[in-house]
Amino acid sequence: xxxxxxxxxxxxxxxxxxxxxxxxxxxxxxxxxxxxxxxxxxxxxxxxxxxxxxxxxxxxxxxxxxxxxxxxxxxxxxxxxxxxxxxxxxxxxxxxxxxxxxxxxxxxxxxxxx
Amino acid sequence: xxxxxxxxxxxxxxxxxxxxxxxxxxxxxxxxxxxxxxxxxxxxxxxxxxxxxxxxxxxxxxxxxxxxxxxxxxxxxxxxxxxxxxxxxxxxxxxxxxxxxxxxxxxxxxxxxxx
Numbered sequence: 467x468x469x470x471x472x473x474x475x476x477x478x479x480x481x482x483x484x485x486x487x488x489x490x491x492x493x494x495x496x497x498x499x500x501x502x503x504x505x506x507x508x509x510x511x512x513x514x515x516x517x518x519x520x521x522x523x524x525x526x527x528x529x530x531x532x533x534x535x536x537x538x539x540x541x542x543x544x545x546x547x548x549x550x551x552x553x554x555x556x557x558x559x560x561x562x563x564x565x566x567x568x569x570x571x572x573x574x575x576x577x578x579x580x
Numbered sequence: 581x582x583x584x585x586x587x588x589x590x591x592x593x594x595x596x597x598x599x600x601x602x603x604x605x606x607x608x609x610x611x612x613x614x615x616x617x618x619x620x621x622x623x624x625x626x627x628x629x630x631x632x633x634x635x636x637x638x639x640x641x642x643x644x645x646x647x648x649x650x651x652x653x654x655x656x657x658x659x660x661x662x663x664x665x666x667x668x669x670x671x672x673x674x675x676x677x678x679x680x681x682x683x684x685x686x687x688x689x690x691x692x693x694x695x
Contacts, residue, residue, distance in 0.1 A: 497680040506589075508671060508685040509625075516680060524682060556625065560680055569615070569683055571625035 467522035469491055472557050479547040479579045487542040487575050495570070497560040498540040502526065502553040503574075509556060512546030515540055547579045583607065584672050584686035591691050592594075593662045600647070600655040603672030611678040614655040616646065619669040623678045626668075631655060659691075666694045 473488045489496065498571040499514035501524075511524030529551060531543040540559075544551060557572040585604045593599040605614065616628040631639045631646045639646040647656040659666055669690050675682040 499682055502683075506687060508584075508687040509673075509683075511682050511684070514682050554623065558625075558683070562680070568627070568630075574623050578624075 467497045467505035470557055470559050470572035472555075474575060475573065476576050477578070479544075479577065480580060481547060481549060483503060483547050484543070484545050485547065487544075487555055487557075487577070489542065489572060490540065491536050491540075491559040491570070493561065493570065495561040496537065499524070499558050499560075500530070500532065500536070500540070500542045501556045501557060501558065502551075505552050505558045512542065512555075533545050544577075547577075551577065552579045553577060563565060563566050581598045582686075583672055583676075583684045584630060584687050586686035587673055588689045589687075591689055593659075593666075593691065593693055595662055595664060595693055595695050597662055598658060598660045601659070601670050601672075601691065603657065603686060605653050605654045605672075605674050606653060607653075607674065609676045611676075613675040614646070614648070615630065615673040615675070615683065616655075617671045617673065618645070618666075619671065620665075621668070626673075627658065628676055643650050661694045664693050664695060 470491045496517045497529045500512040503509050503510040510526050513532040515521045521532050555575045558569050612633045614631045618626040629641045629644045631648045643660045645658045669688045672686040672687045
């Protein structure tokens with residue numbers, strides 16, 4: 467099925483460990499982004515990319531790295547996990563459609579750092 | 581300053597009644613888009629409705645309509661004939677500028693539909 471695929475769906479990390487959250491889309495969308503969702507805070511933008519080779523920081527980029535080597539993939543790396551990074555992470559991609567720029571979200575990754 | 585403000589942390593509505601979820605936004609860009617998403621307890625983000633800043637008419641999608649008041653910078657979501665399945669978190673979001681730009685979200689409103 468076309469859409470945005472995030473893996474894993476759940477992950478538990480120990481403080482200081484590193485990991486990569488995967489995000490892939492098969493809709494040939496140029497724009498991709500990562501958000502984190504915390505209770506009472508809505509979704510906050512971490513990083514985004516307007517095309518392969520181009521990334522930029524969002525509202526809460528500290529502690530996270532991204533790269534965009536292909537149109538399809540936009541992985542999010544946590545270099546040294548901290549309990550403050552416990553959150554639900556969403557990847558989204560976007561392109562122009564009949565309703566303007568439509569955004570498609572992945573199903574989310576629930577990350578717990580202990 | 582917050583770009584998107586949702587002032588109702590929680591709302592209750594009786595089944596079959598209509599409910600309005602408030603959203604105000606802040607931008608100086610003449611080109612922008614406004615979105616509403618639903619997030620049920622299962623966690624996925626479900627797109628509901630979109631309003632472009634140059635759209636002359638209020639957007640409607642089935643039981644959802646967007647009450648767009650440009651001068652007041654408000655984009656309230658109206659759900660008609662509420663159903664139990666409408667119980668969820670609802671997020672208002674905005675994209676600024678003419679291109680493909682990031683969405684900025686409000687903090688959300690939790691709607692509970694009562695039988």
